[in-house]
Amino acid sequence: MSIERPREVGEPVEISMICPVTRHARELTEVHREFHDALVATGRSAELIYVFEGQREVKESTYDRLCEGELPVRILRMARGFGESTALGVGFERARGSVVLTMPDRPQIVATTLHDVLRCLDAGHKAVVTRREPRQDGWINRLQSRVFHALIGGIVKRRFHDVSCGLRGFSADAARKLDLYGAQHRFVPVVALRCGYDVQEIPGRHHEHNRGLRLRGPVVYVRRLLELLNIYFLTRFTRKPLRFFGVVGSVIGFTGFAICLVLALQKLIGSVGLAERPLLLLGVLLIVLGVQVTSIGLLGEIIIFLSSNRERPEVVEHAAAAQARTNLRSS
Numbered sequence: 286m287s288i289e290r291p292r293e294v295g296e297p298v299e300i301s302m303i304c305p306v307t308r309h310a311r312e313l314t315e316v317h318r319e320f321h322d323a324l325v326a327t328g329r330s331a332e333l334i335y336v337f338e339g340q341r342e343v344k345e346s347t348y349d350r351l352c353e354g355e356l357p358v359r360i361l362r363m364a365r366g367f368g369e370s371t372a373l374g375v376g377f378e379r380a381r382g383s384v385v386l387t388m389p390d391r392p393q394i395v396a397t398t399l400h401d402v403l404r405c406l407d408a409g410h411k412a413v414v415t416r417r418e419p420r421q422d423g424w425i426n427r428l429q430s431r432v433f434h435a436l437i438g439g440i441v442k443r444r445f446h447d448v449s450c451g452l453r454g455f456s457a458d459a460a461r462k463l464d465l466y467g468a469q470h471r472f473v474p475v476v477a478l479r480c481g482y483d484v485q486e487i488p489g490r491h492h493e494h495n496r497g498l499r500l501r502g503p504v505v506y507v508r509r510l511l512e513l514l515n516i517y518f519l520t521r522f523t524r525k526p527l528r529f530f531g532v533v534g535s536v537i538g539f540t541g542f543a544i545c546l547v548l549a550l551q552k553l554i555g556s557v558g559l560a561e562r563p564l565l566l567l568g569v570l571l572i573v574l575g576v577q578v579t580s581i582g583l584l585g586e587i588i589i590f591l592s593s594n595r596e597r598p599e600v601v602e603h604a605a606a607a608q609a610r611t612n613l614r615s616s
Contacts, residue, residue: 297381297382297383298329298330298331298332298357298381298382299329299330299331299382299383299384300324300327300329300330300331300332300382300383300384300385300386300403301331301332301334301376301380301381301382301384301385301386301457302320302324302331302332302333302334302385302386302387302388302399303334303336303373303376303377303380303385303386303387303388304316304317304320304333304334304335304336304376304387304388304389304390305336305338305369305372305373305376305387305390305470306335306336306337306338306372306390307338307369307372307390312391312392312494313347313351313390313391314347314350314351315392316388316389316390316391316392316396317333317350317351318354319395319396320333320388320396320399321333321354321355321356322396323396323397323399323400324356324399325354325355325356326397326400327399327400327403331356331382332356332357332358332359332380332381332382333351333356333357333358333359334358334359334360334361334376334379334380335351335358335359335360335361336361336362336363336372336373336375336376337360337361337362337363337372338363338365338367338368338369338372348360359379361375361376361379363375368467368468368470369470370465370466370467370468370469370470371465371466373387373463373465373470373473374463374464374465374466377460377461377463378461380457380460382457383456383457384403384406384454384455384456384457385454385455385456385457385460386399386402386403386452386453386454386455387451387452387453387454387473388451388452389450389451389452390451392492392493392494393417393450393451393452393492394415394417394450394451394452394489394490394491394492395489395490395491395492398415398452398487398489398490399452399454401415401487401489402415402452402453402454402487403454405454405485405487406454406455406456410483410485411455411456411458411459411482411483412453412454412455412456412459412474412477412482412483412484412485413453413454413455413484413485413486413487414445414447414448414450414452414453414454414473414474414477414484414485414486414487415447415450415452415453415486415487415488415489416445416446416447416450416486416487416488416489417447417450417488417489417490417491417492418446418447418488418489418490418491419491420491421491421493422491430446430447433509434446434447434448436513437472437475437513437516440475440513440516440517440520440521441475441478441479441516441520443478443484445474445475445486446486447486448471448472448473448474448475449471450489452489453473453474455477459477459480459482462480463476463477463480464476467512467515468508468512468515469516471512472512472516474486475516475520479519479520525586526581526582526585526586527579527582527583527585527586528582529582530578530579530581530582530583530585531579531582533578534574534575534576534577534578534579534580534581534582535575535579536575537571537574537575537578538571538572538574538575538576538578538579539575540571540575541567541568541569541570541571541572541573541574541575542568542571542572543568544564544565544567544568544571545565545568545569545572548562548564548565548568
């Protein structure tokens with residue numbers, strides 16, 4: 286990582302706002318101005334952190350405009366394009382605020398919604414996400430969004446309405462526990478839910494410059510389905526891979542065993558030859574494949590057991606018990 290033109294302040298701040306800048310960013314300076322003004326209106330000390338992908342060419346004048354204003358601005362540039370998930374992780378690591386907000390790199394949601402996000406965080410919530418409501422884009426986009434979020438709801442048993450909305454808020458410790466990689470920046474609420482946080486979703490007014498019809502190519506939809514499959518596996522079977530591979534391997538193996546059993550009975554009862562029966566090869570192949578798939582699950586269980594970096598759950602002590610312990614100590 287290299288830091289380009291930072292305006293560092295040694296003292297800690299209350300709010301760190303992080304913006305991962307992708308190659309597709311548009312109107313970045315306008316978005317910066319809106320969120321900058323909204324942050325200033327909170328009256329709290331804050332900083333803005335921009336993390337640029339290495340593959341994105343940025344004009345020097347853009348850096349100058351981002352550094353204008355009352356708040357300190359830190360501009361980070363990754364060595365090469367690792368993606369938006371990595372950019373968010375870099376921002377979380379470098380943030381100095383006790384509260385961490387993320388913002389989109391293009392017009393998406395009205396910036397003043399961050400005041401509602403901060404109120405939820407002040408109320409004790411550690412993870413707050415937003416949704417654009419009411420949606421003002423084309424009916425095709427709204428239909429796609431409903432189908433997409435219905436699939437996510439079936440996977441995680443929690444209905445979100447806008448997982449890709451870029452305005453989110455976390456406590457500093459919660460933000461650093463979000464181990465994002467790949468395309469998980471699109472599923473930050475799901476990742477936070479998997480970490481054990483009670484994710485709050487609040488509405489925000491849809492930005493007027495984000496209301497056009499957006500159509501994607503077939504490759505993008507295939508990629509989204511693969512991402513959903515990835516999230517399904519991570520949320521259900523990361524801690525218990527044998528539950529997934531064992532079931533799949535058992536189904537395949539028992540299918541092969543059943544085929545071989547039927548062929549064996551036909552041979553014993555009806556004197557049917559096995560030499561020229563293709564089903565025999567299929568049955569043996571399925572048995573071997575079932576054993577291999579189950580072995581993958583066993584190896585996964587062993588790796589998780591021996592790993593020194595296993596996940597640790599978020600633990601919150603009940604307030605009444607904590608107060609009782611404090612009273613006992615004081616007495």
